[in-house]
Amino acid sequence: MDLQLAGKTVLITGASQGIGEGLATAFAQAGCHLRLTARRYEKLVHVKADLERRFAGIDVAICALDLGRPGAAEELPAAVGDVDILVNNAGAIPAGSLFDVDEARWRTAWDLKVFGYINLCRLYYPRMKAAGGGVIVNNIGNGGEISDPRYIAGGTGNASLMAFTRALGGSSLDDNIRVVGVNPGPVDTERIYTMLKKRAAALFGDESRYPELVQSYPLGRPARIDEVTAAILFLASPRSSYTSGTILTIDGGLAARRSIV
Numbered sequence: 001m002d003l004q005l006a007g008k009t010v011l012i013t014g015a016s017q018g019i020g021e022g023l024a025t026a027f028a029q030a031g032c033h034l035r036l037t038a039r040r041y042e043k044l045v046h047v048k049a050d051l052e053r054r055f056a057g058i059d060v061a062i063c064a065l066d067l068g069r070p071g072a073a074e075e076l077p078a079a080v081g082d083v084d085i086l087v088n089n090a091g092a093i094p095a096g097s098l099f100d101v102d103e104a105r106w107r108t109a110w111d112l113k114v115f116g117y118i119n120l121c122r123l124y125y126p127r128m129k130a131a132g133g134g135v136i137v138n139n140i141g142n143g144g145e146i147s148d149p150r151y152i153a154g155g156t157g158n159a160s161l162m163a164f165t166r167a168l169g170g171s172s173l174d175d176n177i178r179v180v181g182v183n184p185g186p187v188d189t190e191r192i193y194t195m196l197k198k199r200a201a202a203l204f205g206d207e208s209r210y211p212e213l214v215q216s217y218p219l220g221r222p223a224r225i226d227e228v229t230a231a232i233l234f235l236a237s238p239r240s241s242y243t244s245g246t247i248l249t250i251d252g253g254l255a256a257r258r259s260i261v
Contacts, residue, residue, distance in 0.1 A: 185251025
């Protein structure tokens with residue numbers, strides 16, 4: 001299926017690894033020009049070089065930036081210009097109970113992910129409106145649906161971004177802008193294995209037993225990165241032009257199972 005994305009300019013935050021890097025590859029395959037940002041300049045340089053080698057005719061610009069720093073988001077429009085599609089993807093909120101995650105770590109994580117998403121929407125929405133339209137995709141996470149006390153900072157932050165996405169996207173089509181969210185569950189990235197090892201250490205006293213926890217996932221595995229990026233590309237494309245103010249959960253049914261236990 002032609003997603004009609006060729007020639008679009010896409011800004012992806014957190015683009016140097018994991019889902020963000022996978023998104024950069026997927027949008028490049030679709031013929032999009034890319035604006036990539038993350039904290040680590042060296043990794044961005046590597047991603048840019050790899051994409052330009054593999055995909056002819058696309059323009060890739062990078063901007064190393066810590067979006068959790070006050071005022072950082074305001075630097076992006078000057079650095080990368082206007083875009084057709086914004087994918088908010090930066091930020092990983094630490095796991096732990098209310099008493100494991102202190103105020104400083106909680107605030108730092110929310111500054112990057114929760115307020116980072118909000119700030120970039122506030123910046124790019126009016127620019128998209130002035131340009132005649134656009135799409136904003138917030139990559140959130142299913143923690144906001146499960147409300148796990150072992151991931152309380154992340155679950156609470158994700159729930160707030162779910163509400164934010166629905167509220168902003170509820171009327172955004174009036175401005176020819178679509179705002180949608182995606183809630184991945186566990187995804188095959190370094191981050192999920194780090195989290196599982198910590199959980200195995202807490203449960204079994206042995207982090208090497210983390211594969212036992214993986215077996216509890218649907219199909220006995222986390223989602224592949226491409227299973228998430230394919231959905232995001234479709235939602236960002238004109239093929240999904242009547243979709244706004246909604247959130248797609250991609251977690252193998254984990255949130256639904258939790259709700260009926």
